[in-house]
Amino acid sequence: MTEETRTTPVRGALPVTRRAQLLDALHARGTVRVSELVELLGVTAVTVRRDIAQLAKEGLVRRVHGGARLVEPGTETTADDAVPPLPETAPDHPVPSRSAASRSTSTIGMLVPSLDYYWPGVVRGAEQEARSRGMRVILRGSSYDSVDDLPRLERLRESSRVDGLLVAPNMSSPRSAELVAWLASIDCPTVLVERTATVAPYHEAMESVVTDHALGAAITVRHLAGLGHERIGLVVNTRSPTARHLRAGYLQATEDGGLSRTGVVDEDYASDAPDARIDAIIDACLSSGTTALLIHSDPEAMAFVQRCDERGLSVPGDLSVVAYDDEVASLFSPALTAVRPPRLSVGRAAVSLLADRLRDPGRPHHRVVISPSLRVRESSGPPKT
Numbered sequence: 001m002t003e004e005t006r007t008t009p010v011r012g013a014l015p016v017t018r019r020a021q022l023l024d025a026l027h028a029r030g031t032v033r034v035s036e037l038v039e040l041l042g043v044t045a046v047t048v049r050r051d052i053a054q055l056a057k058e059g060l061v062r063r064v065h066g067g068a069r070l071v072e073p074g075t076e077t078t079a080d081d082a083v084p085p086l087p088e089t090a091p092d093h094p095v096p097s098r099s100a101a102s103r104s105t106s107t108i109g110m111l112v113p114s115l116d117y118y119w120p121g122v123v124r125g126a127e128q129e130a131r132s133r134g135m136r137v138i139l140r141g142s143s144y145d146s147v148d149d150l151p152r153l154e155r156l157r158e159s160s161r162v163d164g165l166l167v168a169p170n171m172s173s174p175r176s177a178e179l180v181a182w183l184a185s186i187d188c189p190t191v192l193v194e195r196t197a198t199v200a201p202y203h204e205a206m207e208s209v210v211t212d213h214a215l216g217a218a219i220t221v222r223h224l225a226g227l228g229h230e231r232i233g234l235v236v237n238t239r240s241p242t243a244r245h246l247r248a249g250y251l252q253a254t255e256d257g258g259l260s261r262t263g264v265v266d267e268d269y270a271s272d273a274p275d276a277r278i279d280a281i282i283d284a285c286l287s288s289g290t291t292a293l294l295i296h297s298d299p300e301a302m303a304f305v306q307r308c309d310e311r312g313l314s315v316p317g318d319l320s321v322v323a324y325d326d327e328v329a330s331l332f333s334p335a336l337t338a339v340r341p342p343r344l345s346v347g348r349a350a351v352s353l354l355a356d357r358l359r360d361p362g363r364p365h366h367r368v369v370i371s372p373s374l375r376v377r378e379s380s381g382p383p384k385t
Helices: 015-029 034-041 045-057 119-132 150-160 176-185 213-226 243-256 274-288 298-310 343-359
Strands: 031-033 061-064 067-070 106-112 135-141 164-167 190-193 208-211 232-236 266-268 292-296 320-324 337-340 367-370 373-375
Touching: 015 031, 015 034, 015 045, 015 061, 015 067, 031 034, 034 045, 034 067, 045 061, 045 067, 045 176, 106 119, 106 150, 106 343, 119 135, 119 343, 135 150, 135 343, 150 164, 150 176, 164 343, 190 343, 208 213, 208 343, 213 232, 213 243, 213 292, 213 320, 213 337, 213 373, 232 243, 232 274, 243 266, 243 292, 274 298, 292 298, 298 320, 343 367
Parallel strands: 106 135, 106 164, 164 190, 190 208, 208 367, 232 266, 232 292, 292 320, 320 337
Antiparallel strands: 031 067, 061 067, 337 373
């Protein structure tokens, strides 16, 4: 945007003031990109798109892929998809459009923190939904400990010319706020997967699909309480982004059920000496009268059950165990009762949200929460009397 068309942004301006500034910019140039309006108005891309959608309803502008075009007085408005997309560069240097509508196949970039546990199911769901819609997925992997996913996403967006992004970033990274701000500012629809985030300055929620992990923990507590357990414990790895949701659901369900938590095991499994940590937690269960545990995730739950067997403790007789994730819980002996997150459904829903956003850029942002399910097997039963 040239200096002649710049105006001073009014931070926190009322919508009517913001839209007047937006129209001023359109009168000056005729077409303006979302990224330019973000800088001009000092608001998020989400807010800009909402303003454009409202002005389009009023017949003042036309939405185009990447921004808006002024409707001249007396001109009949037409469908948004009939208007050519804005160029990626200045008008005197045209380049081929990246619009999804300009290609027979839309491309989705997907970044996940792991390609070998939990996430393959989510990716399969995304690929299934993409194929059903004539879209394709370009997959990239990161890690749970990644400090900065921004360079990976920039390369994915530019090198693959993607139309939208599905992202599961490390939200505990010190640079997560910077990443979220970048995702909100770029002209590329984004859906967070198993993550949530809000965008400054008004804490507008980004589009997302998540599993209701808190509900999964609550289902477990109710199942175990129904078997007669009164002292139900929790074991999680607090380095996992799932841990806080499991603890929240566990605490709420034990409170709702009137179950005592005094002295009951509620532990972080993370340890450089896992065998010693398992023994310490089992000892705590025996000394506190804790008769059942929800353990995240499957490998940790299996390690606990195996150690109980080595110590002459029976599962579920002496200690009932419920695993969280159900990746391999059914393969163990005894087969573990487990909570199964809806991995395929999460992937499918994420692609569906993104496809809907590409088709209708002005639609309200959606946050989808999908319920997990409990698979009852051999590792949970009534406590010893």
